[in-house]
Every structure is written in structure tokens, then in C-alpha cells.
Amino acid sequence: MKNKRTELKVSAIRSGTVIDHIPAENTFRVFAMLNLENSADHVYFGTNLESRKLGKKGIIKISNIFFKPEEISKIALVAPNATLIEIKDYEIVKKEQVLLPGEIQKIVKCVNPKCVTNNQNVPTYFKIIYDHHGTMKLACRYCEKTMSMDDIEFI
Amino acid sequence: MINLKNRSLVSITDYSKEEILKVLDIAENFEKDQRQKILTNHVIASLFFEPSTRTRLSFESAVQYLGGSIIGFASAGTSSVKKGESLKDTILTVSNYSDLIVMRNPLDGSARYASEVSPIPIINAGDGANQHPTQCLLDLYSIRKTQGTLEDIHIALVGDLKYGRTVHSLVQALSLFNATFHLVSPESLKLPSSVKKWIKDAGLEYYQYTELSDVIPFADIIYMTRIQGERFPDPIEYEKVKNSYILENSMLEKSKESMRVLHPLPRVNEISEDVDDNPRAYYFQQAKNGVYVRQALITAILGLKG
Ligand SMILES: [Zn+2]
Numbered sequence: 001m002k003n004k005r006t007e008l009k010v011s012a013i014r015s016g017t018v019i020d021h022i023p024a025e026n027t028f029r030v031f032a033m034l035n036l037e038n039s040a041d042h043v044y045f046g047t048n049l050e051s052r053k054l055g056k057k058g059i060i061k062i063s064n065i066f067f068k069p070e071e072i073s074k075i076a077l078v079a080p081n082a083t084l085i086e087i088k089d090y091e092i093v094k095k096e097q098v099l100l101p102g103e104i105q106k107i108v109k110c111v112n113p114k115c116v117t118n119n120q121n122v123p124t125y126f127k128i129i130y131d132h133h134g135t136m137k138l139a140c141r142y143c144e145k146t147m148s149m150d151d152i153e154f155i
Numbered sequence: 156m157i158n159l160k161n162r163s164l165v166s167i168t169d170y171s172k173e174e175i176l177k178v179l180d181i182a183e184n185f186e187k188d189q190r191q192k193i194l195t196n197h198v199i200a201s202l203f204f205e206p207s208t209r210t211r212l213s214f215e216s217a218v219q220y221l222g223g224s225i226i227g228f229a230s231a232g233t234s235s236v237k238k239g240e241s242l243k244d245t246i247l248t249v250s251n252y253s254d255l256i257v258m259r260n261p262l263d264g265s266a267r268y269a270s271e272v273s274p275i276p277i278i279n280a281g282d283g284a285n286q287h288p289t290q291c292l293l294d295l296y297s298i299r300k301t302q303g304t305l306e307d308i309h310i311a312l313v314g315d316l317k318y319g320r321t322v323h324s325l326v327q328a329l330s331l332f333n334a335t336f337h338l339v340s341p342e343s344l345k346l347p348s349s350v351k352k353w354i355k356d357a358g359l360e361y362y363q364y365t366e367l368s369d370v371i372p373f374a375d376i377i378y379m380t381r382i383q384g385e386r387f388p389d390p391i392e393y394e395k396v397k398n399s400y401i402l403e404n405s406m407l408e409k410s411k412e413s414m415r416v417l418h419p420l421p422r423v424n425e426i427s428e429d430v431d432d433n434p435r436a437y438y439f440q441q442a443k444n445g446v447y448v449r450q451a452l453i454t455a456i457l458g459l460k461g
Contacts, residue, residue, distance in 0.1 A: 114283050116264040120242050132352050142264025143285055144166065146349060 013042065016063040018085040019075060024048050026078045027058025033074055033154060036062065053081070074107055076100040077152060080136070103127055104138060111151045115143040124155070160458040163270035163277040167288040167324045172331040176305075179296050181451035181460050182444070189447070193459050194223030200253035201227035202245070203280070204236060204260040209420065210280050210289075213442070214257050217449035226252060243272045250275045255456060258282075276456050284320055289452065290419055291324040293445040294378070298329075300444065301415040301437060302375055305329070311337040311370040314380035314400050314425060316346040321419045322380060323350050330354055336361035337370045341396040344386065367400055372409045377402065379418045379425050404429040417441050 022030050027047040036043050041063040051057035066086060067075070075082055076098040086094040104126040110117045117124045117140070126138040129146065137146045157177045164170070170178070185191070199218045203211050206229060218225050227249075236245060242260070246269050249256060258269055259280040266279035266286065281287040299305045310329060312322050316338055326336065326346070330353050338346050338361055345363065354361045364370055371377070379402055387393035401424060402416065415437040418426055422438070430436050454460040 112263055114261070114263045116242070116262040116268045116282075119262050120265075120268070122264075122268050132348065132355065140264065142267045143283070144264070 012044065013061050013063050013087055014090055015088050016041070016061065016065055016086075017067060018062075018083075018087065019060045019079070020057070020083040020085060021051065021054060022047075022058035022060065022079040022082050023054055024056035024058050027060070029078050030058070030075060030082075031060060033078065034062075034067070034071065036060070039065065041065065070107060072098055073101055073104065074154060077104065077108070078149065100128060107154055108138065109153045109155050110140045110143060110145070111147040111153070112140065112143045112145045115140060115145070117142055157461070159452075159455040159461055161276055162456060163266075163273070163279075164288050164452060164456070165266045165270050165277065165279045165282075166286045167291045167328050169288070175292065175295060175328065175331070177461060178292055178448065178451050178455060179299060181455055182292075182296055182447040184460075185447040185450040186444075189220050189450070191220075192222035193454060194218060194221035194457075197223045197255075197457060198253045199223055199225050199453065200249045200256045201225050202249060202256060202258045202260075203227070203229050204231045204258070204265075206230045207259050207281060209442070210259060210287075213445045214278075214280060214289075214449050217446050217453060220446070221450055221454065223453075227257075242269060246273045246277075255453060278452060278456070284318065286324060287320055288324065289445065289449055290321050291328050292452070293441065293448045294321070294325055294417060294419070295328055296444045296448050297415075297417055297437060297441040298376055302413065305332040308332065308334045308375045309337065309373055310334055310376045310378060311339055311374040312346075312378050312380070313339040313367055313370075313402075315344045315382045315386060316340040316380075317344040318383075318386055319380045322346070322378070325378065326350050327353050330357035330359060334359060337364065337374060338362065339364045339367050339370055339400070341365065341382070341392070341399070343388070343392060344382065365399075367402065368406060371406055373411070374414055375411065377410075377414065377416045379416060379422070381421075381423055381425055401425055401427060402430055403427040404433055407433055407435055410435065 024047050044061040047058035048056050080100050082098045084096055084098050085092055106123045108124060110124055116122050125141040129137050129139045131137055137148055139146045157174055201214055215225055250273050255276050257278045257280050261283050263283035263285040266282040270277045279286055279288055316322050336354055382400055384393045414435055416435055418438040420442055
């Protein structure tokens with residue numbers, strides 16, 4: 001029964017992308033980050049849905065849009081366990097968990113206003129690290145400051 | 156195989172334990188014989204985008220003792236930077252005129268960036284609140300010189316442990332040498348957890364105190380730092396603690412005879428002047444050691460020593 005329901009949701013668009021298993025509290029963030037309010041095509045949006053894995057999850061379905069790798073890294077930053085499903089003619093052509101790269105280049109701003117990347121024309125560059133609680137953080141290659149995911153601002 | 160030639164020094168963590176020891180060994184050689192004219196064919200650029208007289212003079216002294224020439228500026232106000240030139244353009248231009256660049260810059264991370272764009276090596280003489288690796292090396296030199304070793308030291312770090320970059324670098328470096336850390340600070344200026352993680356990851360111990368007198372009997376090194384009023388969100392709290400981290404000569408009676416007091420200087424009032432005549436006071440010699448360490452670095456990076 002459950003599988004059937006999932007399939008039904010996924011096949012609701014003819015062609016496009018489904019982002020599933022977004023942590024519910026970040027669904028709006030993913031939506032804003034991908035600039036979906038300006039989309040001309042159909043965008044379906046659900047949040048606080050039941051999820052065995054996450055408790056509460058969000059799901060976004062976007063017609064006729066397929067994301068570039070750098071956009072997928074952005075999604076991975078705020079929704080590291082999300083599943084990305086690509087659909088063509090009601091068929092799933094690709095289904096994968098978004099992959100967090102070890103390094104994040106150019107897409108995120110450094111939180112430190114005195115960082116050289118905020119004062120000179122220097123592309124940002126972060127390494128993904130984990131603190132002593134196991135929480136994911138970004139470490140700036142230049143100013144060596146670490147920032148938490150809550151402080152992330154996309155360029 | 157240790158080779159420091161043509162490598163920039165941005166952060167103390169750029170060097171391995173063996174590389175740190177190599178620089179200290181070369182520095183020791185310069186302490187024995189400081190006036191080795193081995194830099195006569197070289198030009199060193201000294202780019203101080205913000206003034207730091209103490210550090211600049213120490214580097215210039217190091218170059219002059221070696222017989223080298225120095226070009227550069229002592230503050231951004233007298234340079235093309237004032238006209239809006241980018242850091243990249245300044246570095247690329249100056250690299251045409253010199254063999255090595257010593258740079259001080261108020262922007263965090265500017266030294267790493269400069270080292271990436273520069274065709275010649277960079278020595279970071281302080282990039283904002285981030286790193287100041289030559290200070291760290293001269294601290295290590297002073298500890299080894301006074302204790303005979305860098306291994307297994309009990310070091311007391313006193314004062315502003317939250318913002319003090321020299322303290323953070325020293326913790327990172329001494330974590331390679333099995334140190335035990337005694338951290339003395341007001342509640343609001345404790346060592347950040349990211350720096351404590353270095354200690355933990357190295358499998359070492361730290362202890363936290365609010366009273367300076369608690370650590371005096373067993374410390375091998377007391378490393379004093381300045382507490383700045385502007386670091387306190389609450390001026391009342393500053394008033395409460397500002398006089399509790401002052402070292403006075405009478406407090407040193409219970410200390411080990413081999414203990415030495417270090418300070419990155421300039422001091423304000425955190426070490427009372429009556430300590431200066433105590434044989435345990437080492438901060439002026441510490442500053443002198445900075446010249447040997449900078450001579451060692453410059454010559455090692457240019458491939459003249461090592
Ligand atoms: Zn930064």
C-alpha cells in the first residue's frame with residue numbers, strides 16, 4: 001500500500017524533478033534557495049508529511065526543471081538526506097540520494113565579515129567538517145573560521 | 156625529508172612537528188652566530204597593510220643582520236592600496252621586485268589568498284584575527300630554550316583565551332608535543348571549543364581555572380596575555396575581572412625555579428613591573444628570540460639553510 005502511495009505522488013508530474021525526504025523544517029529553505037517562487041511551471045509543495053526516516057518530511061515537485069550539479073550541492077547542504085528523482089514521461093529515469101561534496105566552492109558566503117572573501121574578489125572555498133558533537137560545519141579555507149549550517153547564506 | 160624551500164608559511168599548522176623543530180634548530184644556529192651575511196644577493200619585500208611596529212622591526216632586523224635588502228611599506232596609507240589596488244595586483248607587482256614577501260594584513264585569510272596568487276613565497280606576519288605563525292615559532296623557541304625540551308610541558312595560558320590568536324596557535328602547536336594545558340581566564344573569555352578540540356583530538360588534557368594563583372606552583376611556563384575591555388559585552392563584568400589576572404612578583408614565590416613567564420607583548424598592566432627583575436621573567440628575551448626565528452625562516456624558505 002505504502003509503495004503505491006509514494007509512486008502515485010512521484011508520478012503526478014509528467015516531466016521534471018522531485019525532491020523527497022527534505023527535513024520538514026528546511027522545506028521552505030530549499031524552496032527559496034532554488035528560486036522556485038519565480039518558476040513559470042507547476043511546482044507542488046508539501047511539508048510536515050509523515051516519514052519513517054525523518055519523523056516529519058517535506059517534498060517538492062517541479063515540472064520541467066532538472067538541476068545542475070552545483071544546485072544539487074546546495075540542496076545537499078540544507079537537506080543532506082534528500083532523495084532526488086528525475087521523471088520523464090511519467091517514468092522515473094534517475095533516483096539518487098543527494099551527495100554532499102567534501103568541499104563547497106563559490107556557492108556559499110563566509111559568515112566572517114572580515115574574511116578576505118568578503119572584501120576582495122576571492123571565490124569562497126569551504127571544507128565540510130564535523131564538530132565534537134558530530135554536527136556538520138563549514139570551515140573557510142581562508143579565514144579558518146567554522147560556521148554552522150544555520151549561518152549559511154548562498155551567493 | 157624536510158624541505159621548507161619555496162614554501163609559504165601562512166598558519167602554524169602548515170608545518171609538521173619535524174618542520175617546526177627544523178626551524179628552531181636553524182634559529183639556534185643564528186643565536187650563536189647572528190651576523191651571517193648570507194642574504195646579500197636577496198631582496199625581501201615587507202608589506203604592512205596595517206602598522207605593527209614591533210613585528211616589522213623584528214623582520215627588518217632579521218634581514219639586516221643577514222645583509223639583505225628590504226623594500227616595502229609600513230602602512231596602507233602610503234601605498235597604492237590607498238588608491239584601491241587589489242591585494243592580488245599588489246602581490247603580483249611586488250613579486251617582480253623581490254625574492255620573498257613578508258605580509259601583515261588586517262583581513263582574515265588574506266595571507267592564504269596571497270600565497271595562492273603569489274609566484275614567490277609569503278611569510279604571514281599576521282592576517283587580521285586569524286594567524287601569526289612567526290609569533291608562535293618564537294614562543295616555541297623560547298619554551299624549548301628555557302625548559303630544554305618542548306615535550307611534556309605544563310603550560311598555563313592566562314587572560315583572553317577566547318580572542319587571543321597567539322594562544323590558539325600555541326595550543327595547536329604544543330598539541331604536537333604532549334603538553335598539558337592549564338587554562339586561566341574569566342568565564343566569558345574561555346578557550347573556544349573548536350580549539351579545545353585540538354587538545355582532545357591529540358589525546359591530551361586541559362584544566363580550566365578562574366584564579367591565576369591556582370596554577371603558579373606547578374606551571375613550567377606561564378603565558379600571560381592582555382585582556383581588552385572592548386572584548387566584554389558588559390562593561391561591569393570587565394571592571395570585575397580586569398585586575399584579577401595581574402601577575403605580581405610576590406605571587407611567584409611558590410613557583411618552580413625553572414618556571415618562566417612569557418608574554419607576546421606589548422603588555423599593559425597584566426605583568427607588574429616588579430616581575431621584570433625576577434629571573435623567571437623571560438618576555439624581553441622572548442622578543443629577541445623572534446629575530447633568530449625570523450632569520451631561520453627567511454633563510455630556510457630561500458633555500459640558504461636547512
Ligand atoms: Zn572566511
